[in-house]
Amino acid sequence: MAVVFxxxxxxxxxxxxxxYAAQGVPLSFTDKVKTGELAPMxxxxxSMDPSCQFWVxxxxxxxxxxxxxxxxxxxHAHLIGTPTAPKSDYISFPAERNGYFAKxxxxxxxxxxxxxxxxxxxxxxxxxxxPRTFDTTLRFILFGTRGTYLIVFESxxxxxxxxxxxxxxxxxxEFSEPGWSLEHGSALSVHNEDYYFLKFSKRGVPGVQIRAxxxxxxxxxxxxxxxxxxxxxxxxxxxxxxxxxxxxIAQRSTQPSYR
Numbered sequence: 212m213a214v215v216f217x218x219x220x221x222x223x224x225x226x227x228x229x230x231y232a233a234q235g236v237p238l239s240f241t242d243k244v245k246t247g248e249l250a251p252m253x254x255x256x257x258s259m260d261p262s263c264q265f266w267v268x269x270x271x272x273x274x275x276x277x278x279x280x281x282x283x284x285x286x287h288a289h290l291i292g293t294p295t296a297p298k299s300d301y302i303s304f305p306a307e308r309n310g311y312f313a314k315x316x317x318x319x320x321x322x323x324x325x326x327x328x329x330x331x332x333x334x335x336x337x338x339x340x341x342p343r344t345f346d347t348t349l350r351f352i353l354f355g356t357r358g359t360y361l362i363v364f365e366s367x368x369x370x371x372x373x374x375x376x377x378x379x380x381x382x383x384x385e386f387s388e389p390g391w392s393l394e395h396g397s398a399l400s401v402h403n404e405d406y407y408f409l410k411f412s413k414r415g416v417p418g419v420q421i422r423a424x425x426x427x428x429x430x431x432x433x434x435x436x437x438x439x440x441x442x443x444x445x446x447x448x449x450x451x452x453x454x455x456x457x458x459x460i461a462q463r464s465t466q467p468s469y470r
Contacts, residue, residue, distance in 0.1 A: 212421070213254050214408040214433075216400035217263045220426030225433045226251035228440035228449045232432035239279045240266050241244070249277055252452050256395040258303045258353075261402070267302045269270075269395070272456050274463075276300065285324060289313040296322065305329060305354035306401035312352045319346040328358055332371060336362060350392075355379075355399035363393045366414065376404045382422040386411045394419055 215224040215236060216332075222235030226244075231251045233241050236259065245248040248270060255271040267278045267286070271466045275289055285296070289311075292298030297320055299313035323330060333352070348364040355361075358373040367390070370383050377397075389470040391413045401407035411420040425433060439445055 212395040212408075212410065213251075213257045213268075214398050214423075214425075214429075215257050215259050215263070216398060216402065216406050216408075216425075216429075218261060218402055220403075221428060222263055223426070223429040223432075224257065225429060225436065226254070227423070227436035228252065228445065229452060230436050230439055232313075232429075233434060236263050237266060237279060240268070243268070243277050245358075248273075248275070252449070253456060254396075256301065257398075260304045261306050261308065268454060269300065271395075272459055283308075283309055283311075286311050286313075289322065292316075301351045301395070303352055303354060304401075305360070306356060314349065314351055319349070321346070321349060326419075329354075329360065332358075332360075333362070336369060336371075351395065353397060353399050354401055356401055356404045359399065359404065361393065361397075361399065363397075365388055366392055368393050374404050378405050378424050379407050379409075382407065382424075384407055385422065386413075386420070390414060 213226055217223050217235055224231065224233045224236045229252055231244060244251065249268050253270045253272040256267050257264040257266065265279045265281045265283070267276060269276050278287065280292060284304065286302060288296035288300040289302060297315040297317070300316040301314040303312045304310065305325060307326050311323070312325070313322045315321055323333065350365060351361045352363065353361045356374065358371070359376060360371050362369045363436040372380060391411050394410040394412050397410045398408045406425055406426065408423040408425065411422065440449060
């Protein structure tokens with residue numbers, strides 16, 4: 212499951228099981244979904260700029276990261292890897308144009324090109340947590356409205372919420388017990404503080420807990436996808452695809468890595 216919140220409530224992408232619903236997002240993205248290169252069950256995360264003009268997304272089964280052709284040069288550099296922009300396996304975008312966060316593929320490095328507001332706050336958090344702990348356990352950063360962001364670690368998260376953010380505060384408080392973290396595919400809207408899609412997990416606790424608040428039309432589409440997935444025939448197809456994915460990953464884990 213992965214979602215995209217667009218600049219207006221009628222621009223979105225949402226997936227559940229093998230299927231998806233989309234409106235207003237780039238055709239270059241949905242074409243990849245249709246061809247299976249970003250099949251819903253194989254896509255771990257999607258990042259789009261605030262106006263949904265360019266994008267990056269990851270297929271965790273093939274371990275391929277796909278992107279639009281109009282990606283800014285400083286972001287694209289992290290996908291191919293350069294001396295000044297290490298190859299990265301996660302990228303997210305804030306509300307401000309041309310900014311980004313990139314988690315490096317090798318080692319514990321990460322890079323940002325963000326508004327000073329974010330840069331100073333994140334570095335202050337790094338000092339408070341401890342630079343080594345921060346760097347070695349950091350997984351990704353999600354950005355919301357007006358300076359809101361979530362820093363996600365291997366077994367926890369830290370939230371910086373600007374504004375009222377009443378609904379997301381309630382969702383985060385529910386999982387404030389140590390050990391709860393967030394999974395790839397979680398998303399915040401950079402346009403409306405009330406919209407979010409959060410996938411909580413905790414080591415030793417089966418499954419993923421979803422907490423979400425979406426625009427009405429988007430939520431209707433999400434519920435429709437859920438209903439389709441409950442159909443016995445569709446449920447069987449989902450189980451078969453899930454098993455195929457598990458088999459591919461299991462086979463890969465027995466082979467030497469040359470990354």
